[in-house]
Every structure is written in C-alpha cells, then in structure tokens.
Amino acid sequence: MRALQYAEQTPGPAPDPGTVRDVYLPHIARIRKITQETDSSDVKTFEVVFLDENAWQGFKYAPGQFAELSVFGVGEAPISITSSPTQEGYLEFSVKRMGAVTSALHYLEEGAVIGVRGPYGNTFPIDDMRGRDIIFIGGGIGLAPLRSLINYMLSSKYRADFGRIDIIYGARSPGDLVFKWELEKWQQRRDMSLVVTVDRGDDTWTGKVGFVPAVLKEIAPAPGGAVAVTCGPPIMIKFVIQNLLELGFAPEQIVTTLEMRMKCGIGKCGRCNIGSKYVCKDGPVFTYAQLREIPKEY
Amino acid sequence: MHGTAGLDRTGGPGVAGVSVMSKEGLAGFLNGLIARFRVFAPVQEAGTTRFAPVSSAGEVMMPTTVTSRPLKELFLPPSETLLEFEVETSGGMVGEVKVEPAEPGVGDMPRVVFGARPCDARSLLLLDKVFDSTDYKDGHYIARRRGTAIISVACSEPAEICFCTSTGGGPFDEAGSDVILEDVGDVYLIKVITERGAGLLAGLEGVVPGFRRLSEQAEGDALPGQLLPLLPEQLLAAERNAKERAEAVIPALVPARGIHEKLKGMFEHECWGELYRKCLGCAACAYLCPTCHCFDIADEAVDNKGRRVRCWDACMFPMFTLHASGHNPRPGRKERFRQRVMHKFSYFMENNGDIACVGCGRCIENCPVNMDIRSVLASLDAVSAASAGTV
Amino acid sequence: MSDLLGVSGIMSGIGGMNNWKRDSDVNGAAANEAADRVAQDIRRIARKLLSDGEVDVFIGYGQGTLPSRVTPVFITRPEDADALIWDARCENDLVVYLPGIEGKAGVVVKGCDGRALARLLAEKQVERDRLKIVAVECAGVIDRKSVKRDGGNRVHLHPSCQVCEERTAPVYDFLAGGATGPVVPGGPGDKSGSRDPFGEIREFEARASEERWNYFSQEFDRCILCYACRQACPLCYCPECFADRATPKWIGKDRALSDKMVFHLGRAIHLAGRCIDCGACVRACPMGIDLRKLTRKMEKDARELFGYEAGKAAAAGALPLFASFTREDPDDFIL
Structure with missing residues (x-):
C-alpha cells in the first residue's frame, strides 16, 4: 500500500486540483459567424460562442487582452480579442492568415468548433484614460485590438467617461481595410471622428491617400491631456511614435500593444520576454515610457 | 522550507533528526525504500547517467558526480501530454470536439528520488518559482512535485565543473531536500530536513541493519565497517570536516549572485559580440541545465485523434522566437546567447528573487566548445567593472 | 593503439589545465616537442596574417577552462596571437565557423577539418580567396570522454583518428610546423593497409537486422534533440534544417523514438558522400550516441559503390556524390 503518507505532510496549502490542472485546458467554442474582412481574404473575423454557459461567466476580459485559440490537431495561436466586453455573450477574433494555426482557422467554416484559452495579458490602461481625449492610430490588422477598446468607449454605458475620440486608420490598399462595415458606422457617429487612409488608392477609392504616420502629422492632434493608442505593423508604430513625440506627446501618453511568438500565454514557456517582462503577462499593452525602459528586442 | 537542524547536541530536533548508518547498510536502506515506495535513482545508461525507476539497490549507481541528465526531467519531462482530444467531423466539417485533460503521472506518485545532489535539489526550488507561482499554477508540474520526496547525497568530492558555492548552494546544502545523506568517513550521517523526510525514514529504523538514530549511538558501540566507535559529537565534527573539505575543493567564487545589478545596463554592451562567438547554437547547455525550463506546446494528431503535448524547447534555437511573419526579435546567436545569460542571471532575479543557476556545471561539462559560464560571468563582471571605472 | 599514450591524474583539479598533454609514454616527448613547434608556427603565421591585414580574424585553439579542454x-589583433595553442586536445572542427563569416579569415585545420573545408569550397559555402588555411599535420586528438570513463588513467585517440587516412588538409596556404614526423602505425594518416578503416562497420553489417535495429533504437532513444551534433557539424549548414520545419513537420514534438530516428537517419542521408568523419558530432553529443555508425556506413558505401571519398585530394572540388552521376554508377541495389 503506497498511500500518500508523505505527500499529505507537505507543508503549505495543497493546490485546488480543479484550478491547477486546467491551466492549459481550453474552453470549447463554436464559430457562429465568419466575416471576410479583406479583398484578398487574408483576414477573417470569427464570432465565437462558448458551448458551456459557465465558461462565459468565467471569461471576464478587458480591452487589450488576448486568447490562445486552438485548432485541434494543428495547435494554438495567440489572438487579440477584438470584441468589446460590453458585447455580451460572444467573442470576436480577427485573424490574419500567417502560420499553421491561423491558416487552419481560415479553413474552418461556420459551425466548426475551436478551443479558446484565456483571457491573457494586461489591458489598456482604461482607468487612466477616463476623462481624457483619446486618439487611436491603427494600421491594417492592427485595428483589431484597438477595436475592442474603441467599442468599449463608444458603448452607451461608458461613452460619457471619455473625452474626444479620434481615429486614424489606414491600410496598404482599400481592399486591405478591415471592419469596413463598422468604419461606416463610426463615420456616421457625431461623438467621434474617423479618418481612413490608404497607402495606395484604386479606381474606386475617393478617400485619403497617404501613410498613417504622415496623416497623423497632418491632422496634428493636440497632446493636452490626451492619450494616443496605436497598433499596426512595427514600422508604422515606429514612425507613429516618433511623430507623436514631435507633436508634443509625452512617452506616458503613448500606448501601444506588442506581438510576440507565444505558446503558454501565462509567462512560463519563456519565449515572449523582452528583458524581464513577458509580453503575454506584463503586456501586450505598454506605454512608450515603459518600452523605453526595456531592451529593443521586439 | 528546509530545516537547519542545529547540529550541536544540546537537544532539539538536531540530533533527533540525525541518524547514522554504516556504509554496508546502504543497500538495505535502498531496498527498504524500494519496498515501500517507487524509487528513482541514478542509473547507468551507456556511459551516461540519469534518474530512473529502480527495483533493487544493485541497479543504483551511487553517484560520484551529478548525473548526465538533470533531475528536472522527473518534473518537467522532455515531452508530456497536456490533454487528449477527439474531433468529430461530418462532411469535412469540424463538428464536436471531446477534450480530456491528461492526468499528469498520477500513477507514478508518490515517489522517492534517491541520490539527488544538493544542486539538483536546489534546482527544484527555482523551478517552483515558475510553475508553482502565485499567479498561474501548473498542475502537471505541481502534481509531480508534491508527490515526490527527495533524498540527496551530499558531495564529499566536488568535481572540477562544480561551482555551487557561487550560486547560493553548497556541497552539503540542504535546501530542497527532504533527507540528506552525508559521507563522513566510515559511516553515513542521514539528516532529516522535512516532516516528509521523517515519514520516509520512519519505517526503516530497526529494519535496516546498521541504521540507527544518532541519539542512540553510544561509545563502544561501533557499526559494521566503522573503524572506531564514535560519539555523536565526534560524528558531527567529522561531518563539519567533510563539509569544509568539500567546500575547499570548489574553486574561487564565481561572480554569479551579485551580477544582476551589473547586468542591468549591459544589454547593449559590445562585449556580447565577443562572448557569444564560439557558441554553436545548440541546446546541450539548456536541455541539461536543471533550471532551464522553456517549453513548446504543440498538437500531435493522427486522423481525428490527438494529443496536445508540452516539450522542452530552448532559447538557443532561432525557431523559438520566430514570428509567423518571418520577423525574429532574436535573429542571431549573439542575441540568443545573451538571452540565456540574461535570463538566468538578471531577468530571473528580477522576477523571482534568485538566479536561475545552481552551479551544477552540466553546461560546462557538455558544451562542445568549452563555453564556460564561469568565465562568461567573470568576463561580464570584469567588463562592467571596467565600464564603471571609465564613467 | 588506443592505449599508446598513457597519462595519469590528468582529470583532477581545474588548476592542472596546462598539463593535459601526452607525456610518460614512448612517443610522448617527441609528440609534445612537435606540437610545441606547430603551436609556435601557428602563432607566428597568425601574427603575420593579422598585422599584414591578410585576415580580419584568425580562428584557432586557445586554452580551455578544464584540464581536458x-x-x-x-x-x-596580432598581439593576441600568443593565446593560440596546439596540442592533442584540439578537437574542435573550426571550419564550422566559416560559412557566413564576414571579412577575411584565417583558420587552423587538421586533416579532417581540411576535408570539411574542401567540401564547403566545392559546395560554394565559403570563398577560397577570403581564407588563409593553416594546416597542421595531425597526430590525432584525444577522446576526452573515454579518458574520463577510464578515470583519467589512459589516453585514447578519438575513434575518428584511429581510422583517419589523411592527416593533412588537401588544400592549405601554410603547413604550420612543417612535417612533424612519420605516420604512427594505426594513427592518423596510416594508409599502409595494416588495418581496415571500415572494419567496425563491416562487423556491424554482419549482425542480424533485428540486432542492428535494436542497437540504433537504444542509441537514439537517448537523444535529447539538443542538436549539438548538427550545430557542431561543419557540413550541416542549411539555413533551415528539415528538423526545424513546421510545415511540413518532420519531427514530432512528443519526442518519440521515431522522431529521433527521423532526425538522425535524415541527417545521415543528407551527409552521405559529404561527411568527412571529423567526429565533431560524437564529441558534441552529450548523450554519447554512436552517431558515426551511420555516417561511417554512408562513407563506406560512397567509397565502395561509387569510389567517392568526400573531401579527399582527388574528390576536393568535385560535386557532392548525390549531385553527380556517371553511366558507370552501380545500380544493382535497385530492384
């Protein structure tokens, strides 16, 4: 009889087996709706619902966080949550087809089942943003994480908590713009402004043409007490930050969200660190003031 | 965490927790453990050594140095199943998925490790900081950890690669062990460090010949193989001697513990460009390191059934950080070498209050190009001192 | 042969790092003298190449941190050339550092390393005019792992050295120390025919297939997939190894024996007709896996079936075996 005679004598509280075993266990979710975002269909938005009602109760997230999505048999990939927590009952993920998992996701059809593990990471500093003007600067699929915060702020529940909301969004071409139906909705709102730009127009494009950082400079939002939130390709982020600083924004007023190769999502597997910070746990949201303090290894 | 059993004889748990055993008693001691528990001990495997289940004392290779493979693999195996799944498809559509979490080695527990070295035992305390942290608990690791008792063997003859005294440990260090066995000459002293350790030994007294409590060791009452009958005081003095002798063998202190302060400003230092150059970019150092714990998670599936596995991975490989876009934040060997050193001696300290190194020397022994972490640290130390001098 | 060079007490004490040489044996004194002459010459050549700007970097051997290393x-910098050494512990194949190196480089090569370099030149991985090759007439390197297993009491030549047939590089600019003396029977460069360089392979081939399979299973089961063999190999220079590919995935993440087999068999095939038996892979392997069983078999087949000897003078500059074809190639193994 090899009873657990010494294990029971272990000092310290025993972990709750229910919680400890489940760190890597995803919730099962069904894809309810798939939206083709781009003309080349390299970006799709997946609307998913948990099969287990209780899963939704346990999945409390805030804008800026991400989840590990599973295609069983292929693997997991970290994807930012693009829906706002003010939208009850379902989650949205916008996924660009890049690697094995994202390609497998793109093969799935409505009704298919995936795994969702999370939410992980920190959130946009919403409390610090209350009462202030917010400028969003997004590029390409980089609008996805921003969209969660935008819709949170635009929700009837929270709109009054924030000042002006201005959005500058751009993509390489008109066909690469994501969330087009929502951009139109935002365009019509009176309590915010939206400028959409493309690097190169086409025959049908009547809007603005120009790189996002240049458009930012042209619009030249006043720093005041505003907060600038940016996400997009690394090169865009670099010049946006540079231009924001030139416009007089302090490093603390600039917020961005980073991408890294991730596996565990909980700061253990060791690959997403920048210096001593784990992007999956201490990030993905950082202020430029924080980024200046860590190595340029991203 | 670990007892610092006072070894004076003024009573208390010190002497009460110490037993004495003749050298011939070892086989009986091991067999006594094996009869009661699933025992893992160092075994030979074609010129290498590792911890493996043993069914008799004869299989155990009483270690003279650290095992080739680290103790960590009993807690963080090279590959393990996190969950199993079965996908039901109809008409090419993924319909339902059944997911079952894996029961991490529950059948193997409880188990006893015999023959860990103090550095190995200490490494587990460092791994605990990652996998049994306050924010996320890794059930797979914790189940194995809680179900395993550690009996260490103190290092009477440290090897040329050892530098545990520079990393906060020592050849007779008790941290992380439940019981420690010390060779003090003709006999072993066996010290109980934890309650769990006491439970392990409880069934052996009176069963194993030549094994008795130190408090029962009286003058004129020598154990088999013991040249002179020794009083407890004398045995404890012999222990102190053995410990001091062992510590003296380990060469001068390596600047391992204080270096995190110096490393803080050295990320961009040009010295990395020199230090990394001979590194071949393999993971012999990381995989054999008892504290390196980076891992990968991937699915292995055949048809509609599969498993999600976690396996060892290492920061020395380019794939480790390669984005799907092709961008790599650590594109070269220099960046990857720097990451490994910085993680162990700077970032880990910042996040967990200790360095991720126990001075076991496996990386030194196994590096194909003799990249010696002691020299690397000494160089970094010297460079930082030089930079400080010029400022 | 393997017991030729006896030494004692060499494995103890980190301070003894300078004493790990051949001594107290019949050839020891002469061998040490020859090695010292080579070392002096390497330093002289390196100093000159660096001060004349002929090379930007000189890659050689320096003192390690352990007696055996x-x-x-x-x-x-020319003044740092004094750090260069040469003796029977100089086991590393330095040619591994050459692909992708910037600027002009000088490098010390033993016979095997020189054969690897000849292959890299033929495979256009390095440029001849950016290299200064400093050859040494090699008397074999010590197999530190077997020395350690013997408790430091005997010196064994590395298994590759025991079957080495050409102790000097096929291509070089300098021969450091000049000729160092006659070939030791059974040592590197012995082509007298007094031994069968593939005797061990022939013996292995003669075993039952199940026995061979079991042997490989046992060996490769120890593999921890650290890829030290691949990284130490001068001829494993692929920018992306098949073993690292995610799409398609060749090596499973559950590290089953079959995954390890796929890696090692795949690697051996990739090295067929290219491996020059420097032994860097086995020396690098922390698990002591007998990797040469596969690569020597490839070497033997390349020689016996196609008369092809990778990296040797006659084949230096030739296309890799798998990239060349003649009408005379045997095809009797094709059904």
Whole structure:
C-alpha cells in the first residue's frame, strides 16, 4: 500500500486540483459567424460562442487582452480579442492568415468548433484614460485590438467617461481595410471622428491617400491631456511614435500593444520576454515610457 | 522550507533528526525504500547517467558526480501530454470536439528520488518559482512535485565543473531536500530536513541493519565497517570536516549572485559580440541545465485523434522566437546567447528573487566548445567593472 | 593503439589545465616537442596574417577552462596571437565557423577539418580567396570522454583518428610546423593497409537486422534533440534544417523514438558522400550516441559503390556524390 503518507505532510496549502490542472485546458467554442474582412481574404473575423454557459461567466476580459485559440490537431495561436466586453455573450477574433494555426482557422467554416484559452495579458490602461481625449492610430490588422477598446468607449454605458475620440486608420490598399462595415458606422457617429487612409488608392477609392504616420502629422492632434493608442505593423508604430513625440506627446501618453511568438500565454514557456517582462503577462499593452525602459528586442 | 537542524547536541530536533548508518547498510536502506515506495535513482545508461525507476539497490549507481541528465526531467519531462482530444467531423466539417485533460503521472506518485545532489535539489526550488507561482499554477508540474520526496547525497568530492558555492548552494546544502545523506568517513550521517523526510525514514529504523538514530549511538558501540566507535559529537565534527573539505575543493567564487545589478545596463554592451562567438547554437547547455525550463506546446494528431503535448524547447534555437511573419526579435546567436545569460542571471532575479543557476556545471561539462559560464560571468563582471571605472 | 599514450591524474583539479598533454609514454616527448613547434608556427603565421591585414580574424585553439579542454578562439589583433595553442586536445572542427563569416579569415585545420573545408569550397559555402588555411599535420586528438570513463588513467585517440587516412588538409596556404614526423602505425594518416578503416562497420553489417535495429533504437532513444551534433557539424549548414520545419513537420514534438530516428537517419542521408568523419558530432553529443555508425556506413558505401571519398585530394572540388552521376554508377541495389 503506497498511500500518500508523505505527500499529505507537505507543508503549505495543497493546490485546488480543479484550478491547477486546467491551466492549459481550453474552453470549447463554436464559430457562429465568419466575416471576410479583406479583398484578398487574408483576414477573417470569427464570432465565437462558448458551448458551456459557465465558461462565459468565467471569461471576464478587458480591452487589450488576448486568447490562445486552438485548432485541434494543428495547435494554438495567440489572438487579440477584438470584441468589446460590453458585447455580451460572444467573442470576436480577427485573424490574419500567417502560420499553421491561423491558416487552419481560415479553413474552418461556420459551425466548426475551436478551443479558446484565456483571457491573457494586461489591458489598456482604461482607468487612466477616463476623462481624457483619446486618439487611436491603427494600421491594417492592427485595428483589431484597438477595436475592442474603441467599442468599449463608444458603448452607451461608458461613452460619457471619455473625452474626444479620434481615429486614424489606414491600410496598404482599400481592399486591405478591415471592419469596413463598422468604419461606416463610426463615420456616421457625431461623438467621434474617423479618418481612413490608404497607402495606395484604386479606381474606386475617393478617400485619403497617404501613410498613417504622415496623416497623423497632418491632422496634428493636440497632446493636452490626451492619450494616443496605436497598433499596426512595427514600422508604422515606429514612425507613429516618433511623430507623436514631435507633436508634443509625452512617452506616458503613448500606448501601444506588442506581438510576440507565444505558446503558454501565462509567462512560463519563456519565449515572449523582452528583458524581464513577458509580453503575454506584463503586456501586450505598454506605454512608450515603459518600452523605453526595456531592451529593443521586439 | 528546509530545516537547519542545529547540529550541536544540546537537544532539539538536531540530533533527533540525525541518524547514522554504516556504509554496508546502504543497500538495505535502498531496498527498504524500494519496498515501500517507487524509487528513482541514478542509473547507468551507456556511459551516461540519469534518474530512473529502480527495483533493487544493485541497479543504483551511487553517484560520484551529478548525473548526465538533470533531475528536472522527473518534473518537467522532455515531452508530456497536456490533454487528449477527439474531433468529430461530418462532411469535412469540424463538428464536436471531446477534450480530456491528461492526468499528469498520477500513477507514478508518490515517489522517492534517491541520490539527488544538493544542486539538483536546489534546482527544484527555482523551478517552483515558475510553475508553482502565485499567479498561474501548473498542475502537471505541481502534481509531480508534491508527490515526490527527495533524498540527496551530499558531495564529499566536488568535481572540477562544480561551482555551487557561487550560486547560493553548497556541497552539503540542504535546501530542497527532504533527507540528506552525508559521507563522513566510515559511516553515513542521514539528516532529516522535512516532516516528509521523517515519514520516509520512519519505517526503516530497526529494519535496516546498521541504521540507527544518532541519539542512540553510544561509545563502544561501533557499526559494521566503522573503524572506531564514535560519539555523536565526534560524528558531527567529522561531518563539519567533510563539509569544509568539500567546500575547499570548489574553486574561487564565481561572480554569479551579485551580477544582476551589473547586468542591468549591459544589454547593449559590445562585449556580447565577443562572448557569444564560439557558441554553436545548440541546446546541450539548456536541455541539461536543471533550471532551464522553456517549453513548446504543440498538437500531435493522427486522423481525428490527438494529443496536445508540452516539450522542452530552448532559447538557443532561432525557431523559438520566430514570428509567423518571418520577423525574429532574436535573429542571431549573439542575441540568443545573451538571452540565456540574461535570463538566468538578471531577468530571473528580477522576477523571482534568485538566479536561475545552481552551479551544477552540466553546461560546462557538455558544451562542445568549452563555453564556460564561469568565465562568461567573470568576463561580464570584469567588463562592467571596467565600464564603471571609465564613467 | 588506443592505449599508446598513457597519462595519469590528468582529470583532477581545474588548476592542472596546462598539463593535459601526452607525456610518460614512448612517443610522448617527441609528440609534445612537435606540437610545441606547430603551436609556435601557428602563432607566428597568425601574427603575420593579422598585422599584414591578410585576415580580419584568425580562428584557432586557445586554452580551455578544464584540464581536458581547449576552446575555439577568434583572434583579431596580432598581439593576441600568443593565446593560440596546439596540442592533442584540439578537437574542435573550426571550419564550422566559416560559412557566413564576414571579412577575411584565417583558420587552423587538421586533416579532417581540411576535408570539411574542401567540401564547403566545392559546395560554394565559403570563398577560397577570403581564407588563409593553416594546416597542421595531425597526430590525432584525444577522446576526452573515454579518458574520463577510464578515470583519467589512459589516453585514447578519438575513434575518428584511429581510422583517419589523411592527416593533412588537401588544400592549405601554410603547413604550420612543417612535417612533424612519420605516420604512427594505426594513427592518423596510416594508409599502409595494416588495418581496415571500415572494419567496425563491416562487423556491424554482419549482425542480424533485428540486432542492428535494436542497437540504433537504444542509441537514439537517448537523444535529447539538443542538436549539438548538427550545430557542431561543419557540413550541416542549411539555413533551415528539415528538423526545424513546421510545415511540413518532420519531427514530432512528443519526442518519440521515431522522431529521433527521423532526425538522425535524415541527417545521415543528407551527409552521405559529404561527411568527412571529423567526429565533431560524437564529441558534441552529450548523450554519447554512436552517431558515426551511420555516417561511417554512408562513407563506406560512397567509397565502395561509387569510389567517392568526400573531401579527399582527388574528390576536393568535385560535386557532392548525390549531385553527380556517371553511366558507370552501380545500380544493382535497385530492384
């Protein structure tokens, strides 16, 4: 009889087996709706619902966080949550087809089942943003994480908590713009402004043409007490930050969200660190003031 | 965490927790453990050594140095199943998925490790900081950890690669062990460090010949193989001697513990460009390191059934950080070498209050190009001192 | 042969790092003298190449941190050339550092390393006019692992050295120390025919297939997939190894024996007709896996079936075996 005679004598509280075993266990979710975002269909938005009602109760997230999505048999990939927590009952993920998992996701059809593990990471500093003007600067699929915060702020529940909301969004071409139906909705709102730009127009494009950082400079939002939130390709982020600083924004007023190769999502597997910070746990949201303090290894 | 059993004889748990055993008693001691528990001990495997289940004392290779493979693999195996799944498809559509979490080695527990070295035992305390942290608990690791008792063997003859005294440990260090066995000459002293350790030994007294409590060791009452009958005081003095002798063998202190302060400003230092150059970019150092714990998670599936596995991975490989876009934040060997050193001696300290190194020397022994972490640290130390001098 | 060079007490004490040489044996004194002459010449050549600007970096051997070890050094200033050493511990194949190196480089090569370099030149991985090759007439390197297993009491030549047939590089600019003396029977460069270089392979081939399979299973089961063999190999220079590919995935993440087999068999096939038996892979392997069983078999088949000897003078500059074809190639193994 090899009873657990010494294990029971272990000092310290025993972990709750229910919680400890489940760190890597995803919730099962069904894809309810798939939206083709781009003309080349390299970006799709997946609307998913948990099969287990209780899963939704346990999945409390805030804008800026991400989840590990599973295609069983292929693997997991970290994807930012693009829906706002003010939208009850379902989650949205916008996924660009890049690697094995994202390609497998793109093969799935409505009704298919995936795994969702999370939410992980920190959130946009919403409390610090209350009462202030917010400028969003997004590029390409980089609008996805921003969209969660935008819709949170635009929700009837929270709109009054924030000042002006201005959005500058751009993509390489008109066909690469994501969330087009929502951009139109935002365009019509009176309590915010939206400028959409493309690097190169086409025959049908009547809007603005120009790189996002240049458009930012042209619009030249006043720093005041505003907060600038940016996400997009690394090169865009670099010049946006540079231009924001030139416009007089302090490093603390600039917020961005980073991408890294991730596996565990909980700061253990060791690959997403920048210096001593784990992007999956201490990030993905950082202020430029924080980024200046860590190595340029991203 | 670990007892610092006072070894004076003024009573208390010190002497009460110490037993004495003749050298011939070892086989009986091991067999006594094996009869009661699933025992893992160092075994030979074609010129290498590792911890493996043993069914008799004869299989155990009483270690003279650290095992080739680290103790960590009993807690963080090279590959393990996190969950199993079965996908039901109809008409090419993924319909339902059944997911079952894996029961991490529950059948193997409880188990006893015999023959860990103090550095190995200490490494587990460092791994605990990652996998049994306050924010996320890794059930797979914790189940194995809680179900395993550690009996260490103190290092009477440290090897040329050892530098545990520079990393906060020592050849007779008790941290992380439940019981420690010390060779003090003709006999072993066996010290109980934890309650769990006491439970392990409880069934052996009176069963194993030549094994008795130190408090029962009286003058004129020598154990088999013991040249002179020794009083407890004398045995404890012999222990102190053995410990001091062992510590003296380990060469001068390596600047391992204080270096995190110096490393803080050295990320961009040009010295990395020199230090990394001979590194071949393999993971012999990381995989054999008892504290390196980076891992990968991937699915292995055949048809509609599969498993999600976690396996060892290492920061020395380019794939480790390669984005799907092709961008790599650590594109070269220099960046990857720097990451490994910085993680162990700077970032880990910042996040967990200790360095991720126990001075076991496996990386030194196994590096194909003799990249010696002691020299690397000494160089970094010297460079930082030089930079400080010029400022 | 393997017991030729006896030494004692060499494995103890980190302070004894300078004493790990051949001594107290019949050839010891002469061998040490020859090695010292080579070392002096390497230093002289390196110093000159660096001060004349002929090379930007000189890659050689320096003192290691353990009695049994030397370490690769990258010398960029003439005054640092004094750190260069040469003796029977200089086991590393420094040619591994050459692909992708910037600027002009000098490198010390033994016979095997020189054959690897000949292959890299033929496979256009390095440019001849950016290299200064400093050859040494090699008397074999010590197999530190077997020395350690014997408790430091005997010196064994590395298994590759025991079957080495050409102790000097096929291509070089300098021969450091000149000729160092006659070939030791059974040592590197012995082509007398007094031994069968593939005797061990022939013996292995003669075993039952199940026995061979079991042997390989046992060996490769120990593999921890650290890829030290691949990284130490001068001819494993693929920018992306098949073993690292995610799409398609060749090596499973559950590290089953079959995954390890796929890696090692795949690697051996990739090295067929290219491996020059420097032994860097086995020396690098922390698990002591008998990797040469596969690569020597490939070497033997390349020689016996196609008359092809990778990296040797006659084949230096030739296309890789798998990239060349003649009407005379045997095809009797094709059904």
